[in-house]
Amino acid sequence: xxxxxxxxxxxxxxxxxxxxxxxxxxxxxxxxxxxxxxxxxxxxxxxxxxxxxxxxxxxxxxxxxxxxxxxxxxxxxxxxxxxxxxxxxxxxxxxxxxxxxxxxxxxxxxxxxxxxxxxxxxxxxxxxxxxxxxxxxxxxxxxxx
Amino acid sequence: xxxxxxxxxxxxxxxxxxxxxxxxxxxxxxxxxxxxxxxxxxxxxxxxxxxxxxxxxxxxxxxxxxxxxxxxxxxxxxxxxxxxxxxxxxxxxxxxxxx
Numbered sequence: 001x002x003x004x005x006x007x008x009x010x011x012x013x014x015x016x017x018x019x020x021x022x023x024x025x026x027x028x029x030x031x032x033x034x035x036x037x038x039x040x041x042x043x044x045x046x047x048x049x050x051x052x053x054x055x056x057x058x059x060x061x062x063x064x065x066x067x068x069x070x071x072x073x074x075x076x077x078x079x080x081x082x083x084x085x086x087x088x089x090x091x092x093x094x095x096x097x098x099x100x101x102x103x104x105x106x107x108x109x110x111x112x113x114x115x116x117x118x119x120x121x122x123x124x125x126x127x128x129x130x131x132x133x134x135x136x137x138x139x140x141x142x143x144x145x
Numbered sequence: 146x147x148x149x150x151x152x153x154x155x156x157x158x159x160x161x162x163x164x165x166x167x168x169x170x171x172x173x174x175x176x177x178x179x180x181x182x183x184x185x186x187x188x189x190x191x192x193x194x195x196x197x198x199x200x201x202x203x204x205x206x207x208x209x210x211x212x213x214x215x216x217x218x219x220x221x222x223x224x225x226x227x228x229x230x231x232x233x234x235x236x237x238x239x240x241x242x243x244x
Contacts, residue, residue, distance in 0.1 A: 109149025
Protein backbone atom coordinates (compact mmCIF):
# COMPACT_ATOMS: atom_id res chain seq x y z
CA UNK A 1 0.00 0.00 0.00
CA UNK A 2 1.33 3.45 -0.86
CA UNK A 3 2.07 5.91 1.85
CA UNK A 4 -0.94 7.90 3.02
CA UNK A 5 0.68 10.94 4.53
CA UNK A 6 -0.62 14.21 5.91
CA UNK A 7 0.82 16.20 3.07
CA UNK A 8 2.21 15.63 -0.36
CA UNK A 9 4.43 18.46 -1.51
CA UNK A 10 4.97 18.62 -5.24
CA UNK A 11 6.71 20.83 -7.73
CA UNK A 12 3.37 22.17 -8.99
CA UNK A 13 3.78 25.93 -9.01
CA UNK A 14 7.47 25.78 -9.88
CA UNK A 15 6.93 24.97 -13.54
CA UNK A 16 8.19 28.31 -14.90
CA UNK A 17 11.39 28.19 -12.86
CA UNK A 18 12.00 24.56 -13.77
CA UNK A 19 11.41 25.35 -17.45
CA UNK A 20 13.90 28.22 -17.23
CA UNK A 21 16.52 25.94 -15.68
CA UNK A 22 15.85 23.34 -18.33
CA UNK A 23 16.30 25.97 -21.08
CA UNK A 24 19.71 26.73 -19.61
CA UNK A 25 20.56 23.02 -19.72
CA UNK A 26 20.74 22.98 -15.92
CA UNK A 27 20.45 19.89 -13.74
CA UNK A 28 16.69 20.02 -13.19
CA UNK A 29 16.47 16.69 -11.42
CA UNK A 30 19.11 17.68 -8.88
CA UNK A 31 17.60 21.13 -8.23
CA UNK A 32 14.06 19.77 -7.83
CA UNK A 33 15.14 16.92 -5.55
CA UNK A 34 17.20 19.34 -3.46
CA UNK A 35 14.21 21.69 -3.08
CA UNK A 36 11.85 18.89 -2.07
CA UNK A 37 14.42 17.23 0.16
CA UNK A 38 15.06 20.45 2.09
CA UNK A 39 11.33 21.05 2.42
CA UNK A 40 10.83 17.49 3.66
CA UNK A 41 13.57 17.84 6.28
CA UNK A 42 12.23 21.16 7.56
CA UNK A 43 8.66 19.87 7.88
CA UNK A 44 9.81 16.66 9.60
CA UNK A 45 11.96 18.63 12.03
CA UNK A 46 9.13 21.05 12.83
CA UNK A 47 6.63 18.18 13.27
CA UNK A 48 8.90 16.28 15.68
CA UNK A 49 9.61 19.49 17.56
CA UNK A 50 5.86 20.12 17.98
CA UNK A 51 5.43 16.58 19.40
CA UNK A 52 8.24 17.12 21.89
CA UNK A 53 6.34 19.80 23.70
CA UNK A 54 5.05 19.03 27.15
CA UNK A 55 1.81 20.93 26.70
CA UNK A 56 0.16 18.92 23.94
CA UNK A 57 -3.66 18.89 23.99
CA UNK A 58 -5.49 16.60 26.46
CA UNK A 59 -2.26 15.98 28.35
CA UNK A 60 -0.95 14.08 25.37
CA UNK A 61 -3.88 11.65 25.21
CA UNK A 62 -3.63 11.61 21.45
CA UNK A 63 0.14 11.91 21.43
CA UNK A 64 1.48 8.61 22.66
CA UNK A 65 4.90 7.37 21.59
CA UNK A 66 3.30 5.75 18.55
CA UNK A 67 2.40 9.22 17.27
CA UNK A 68 6.04 10.23 17.05
CA UNK A 69 6.85 6.89 15.44
CA UNK A 70 4.21 7.56 12.79
CA UNK A 71 5.98 10.72 11.58
CA UNK A 72 7.41 10.13 8.11
CA UNK A 73 11.16 10.18 8.63
CA UNK A 74 13.68 10.65 5.82
CA UNK A 75 10.94 11.25 3.23
CA UNK A 76 11.97 10.28 -0.27
CA UNK A 77 11.36 12.19 -3.49
CA UNK A 78 9.10 10.32 -5.92
CA UNK A 79 8.91 11.06 -9.63
CA UNK A 80 5.82 10.48 -11.74
CA UNK A 81 6.68 11.53 -15.25
CA UNK A 82 7.94 15.08 -15.04
CA UNK A 83 6.38 15.86 -11.62
CA UNK A 84 8.18 15.16 -8.38
CA UNK A 85 6.63 14.97 -4.93
CA UNK A 86 7.49 14.02 -1.35
CA UNK A 87 5.15 12.66 1.35
CA UNK A 88 5.60 14.33 4.74
CA UNK A 89 3.86 14.51 8.09
CA UNK A 90 2.13 11.52 9.64
CA UNK A 91 1.98 8.12 7.94
CA UNK A 92 -1.68 7.12 8.30
CA UNK A 93 -0.83 3.51 7.59
CA UNK A 94 0.78 3.40 11.06
CA UNK A 95 -1.08 3.33 14.39
CA UNK A 96 -1.13 6.50 16.46
CA UNK A 97 -0.87 8.83 13.46
CA UNK A 98 -1.51 12.32 14.79
CA UNK A 99 -4.25 13.58 12.47
CA UNK A 100 -6.39 14.52 15.48
CA UNK A 101 -3.62 16.78 16.79
CA UNK A 102 -3.85 18.76 13.56
CA UNK A 103 -7.64 19.16 13.34
CA UNK A 104 -8.60 18.82 16.99
CA UNK A 105 -12.04 17.52 17.94
CA UNK A 106 -14.96 19.21 19.70
CA UNK A 107 -13.45 17.87 22.96
CA UNK A 108 -9.79 18.54 22.19
CA UNK A 109 -8.26 21.72 20.79
CA UNK A 110 -5.86 21.32 17.86
CA UNK A 111 -2.14 21.48 18.60
CA UNK A 112 -1.46 25.05 17.48
CA UNK A 113 1.94 24.55 15.80
CA UNK A 114 0.76 21.43 13.96
CA UNK A 115 -2.49 23.08 12.91
CA UNK A 116 -0.60 26.17 11.68
CA UNK A 117 1.82 23.94 9.76
CA UNK A 118 -0.57 21.52 8.10
CA UNK A 119 -3.68 23.61 7.66
CA UNK A 120 -2.45 27.21 7.56
CA UNK A 121 -1.52 29.07 4.40
CA UNK A 122 1.47 30.94 5.84
CA UNK A 123 3.67 27.94 6.66
CA UNK A 124 2.94 26.33 3.28
CA UNK A 125 3.71 29.65 1.57
CA UNK A 126 7.08 29.90 3.36
CA UNK A 127 7.99 26.34 2.33
CA UNK A 128 7.00 27.11 -1.24
CA UNK A 129 9.15 30.29 -1.26
CA UNK A 130 12.17 28.33 -0.03
CA UNK A 131 11.66 25.71 -2.74
CA UNK A 132 11.45 28.48 -5.37
CA UNK A 133 14.67 29.98 -4.02
CA UNK A 134 16.50 26.66 -4.33
CA UNK A 135 15.54 26.38 -7.99
CA UNK A 136 16.26 30.12 -8.58
CA UNK A 137 19.72 29.66 -7.05
CA UNK A 138 20.34 26.79 -9.47
CA UNK A 139 19.33 29.08 -12.35
CA UNK A 140 21.69 31.82 -11.13
CA UNK A 141 24.53 29.34 -10.76
CA UNK A 142 23.89 28.13 -14.32
CA UNK A 143 24.00 31.71 -15.55
CA UNK A 144 27.26 32.23 -13.76
CA UNK A 145 25.91 34.80 -11.33
CA UNK B 146 -18.25 26.90 19.79
CA UNK B 147 -14.46 26.95 19.61
CA UNK B 148 -12.91 23.60 18.71
CA UNK B 149 -11.93 21.70 21.84
CA UNK B 150 -14.20 23.51 24.31
CA UNK B 151 -16.76 20.75 24.82
CA UNK B 152 -16.09 19.12 28.21
CA UNK B 153 -14.84 15.50 28.28
CA UNK B 154 -18.11 14.30 29.83
CA UNK B 155 -20.44 16.54 27.85
CA UNK B 156 -22.64 15.02 25.16
CA UNK B 157 -22.36 16.27 21.63
CA UNK B 158 -25.35 18.24 20.39
CA UNK B 159 -27.02 16.46 17.47
CA UNK B 160 -25.77 19.08 14.98
CA UNK B 161 -23.27 21.81 15.66
CA UNK B 162 -20.50 24.03 14.36
CA UNK B 163 -17.05 24.53 15.85
CA UNK B 164 -14.32 26.88 14.71
CA UNK B 165 -10.60 27.35 15.24
CA UNK B 166 -8.49 30.41 14.48
CA UNK B 167 -4.88 30.03 13.39
CA UNK B 168 -2.14 32.63 13.96
CA UNK B 169 -2.90 35.68 11.81
CA UNK B 170 -0.24 37.10 9.49
CA UNK B 171 0.56 40.10 7.30
CA UNK B 172 -1.10 40.08 3.90
CA UNK B 173 -0.02 42.65 1.36
CA UNK B 174 2.70 45.25 1.89
CA UNK B 175 3.27 48.76 0.60
CA UNK B 176 6.33 50.87 1.19
CA UNK B 177 7.73 48.22 3.56
CA UNK B 178 4.64 48.27 5.75
CA UNK B 179 1.92 45.65 6.10
CA UNK B 180 -1.33 47.07 4.75
CA UNK B 181 -3.51 44.07 5.46
CA UNK B 182 -3.79 41.27 7.99
CA UNK B 183 -4.98 37.75 7.14
CA UNK B 184 -7.13 35.80 9.59
CA UNK B 185 -7.16 32.06 8.92
CA UNK B 186 -9.89 29.76 10.29
CA UNK B 187 -11.14 26.18 10.32
CA UNK B 188 -14.93 25.91 10.22
CA UNK B 189 -16.19 22.47 11.27
CA UNK B 190 -19.66 20.93 11.34
CA UNK B 191 -20.63 17.71 13.10
CA UNK B 192 -23.93 15.83 12.92
CA UNK B 193 -25.70 12.54 13.63
CA UNK B 194 -27.01 12.78 10.06
CA UNK B 195 -24.12 12.04 7.68
CA UNK B 196 -25.62 14.21 4.93
CA UNK B 197 -25.81 17.32 7.12
CA UNK B 198 -22.07 18.15 7.22
CA UNK B 199 -22.02 18.39 3.41
CA UNK B 200 -25.15 20.53 3.38
CA UNK B 201 -24.25 22.89 6.22
CA UNK B 202 -20.61 23.41 5.27
CA UNK B 203 -21.84 24.51 1.83
CA UNK B 204 -24.32 26.87 3.47
CA UNK B 205 -21.64 28.20 5.81
CA UNK B 206 -19.38 28.78 2.81
CA UNK B 207 -22.11 30.78 1.03
CA UNK B 208 -22.78 32.93 4.11
CA UNK B 209 -19.09 33.50 4.83
CA UNK B 210 -18.39 34.51 1.22
CA UNK B 211 -21.28 36.99 1.37
CA UNK B 212 -19.51 38.51 4.38
CA UNK B 213 -16.12 38.88 2.74
CA UNK B 214 -14.40 35.62 3.62
CA UNK B 215 -12.33 33.71 1.07
CA UNK B 216 -13.04 29.98 0.76
CA UNK B 217 -12.14 27.39 -1.81
CA UNK B 218 -13.69 23.98 -2.53
CA UNK B 219 -16.34 22.38 -0.33
CA UNK B 220 -14.14 21.16 2.49
CA UNK B 221 -13.21 17.66 3.63
CA UNK B 222 -13.85 15.09 6.33
CA UNK B 223 -12.79 15.75 9.91
CA UNK B 224 -12.68 13.20 12.76
CA UNK B 225 -15.05 13.39 15.70
CA UNK B 226 -14.69 12.01 19.25
CA UNK B 227 -18.04 10.23 18.92
CA UNK B 228 -18.90 7.37 16.56
CA UNK B 229 -22.43 8.77 16.32
CA UNK B 230 -21.29 11.91 14.50
CA UNK B 231 -19.80 12.66 11.09
CA UNK B 232 -17.71 15.81 10.66
CA UNK B 233 -16.72 18.07 7.80
CA UNK B 234 -14.28 21.01 7.76
CA UNK B 235 -13.50 23.94 5.50
CA UNK B 236 -10.81 26.61 5.70
CA UNK B 237 -11.76 30.28 5.57
CA UNK B 238 -9.56 33.36 5.20
CA UNK B 239 -10.42 36.95 5.99
CA UNK B 240 -8.31 39.88 4.84
CA UNK B 241 -8.58 43.01 6.95
CA UNK B 242 -7.09 46.28 5.80
CA UNK B 243 -4.64 47.73 8.34
CA UNK B 244 -5.27 51.33 9.33
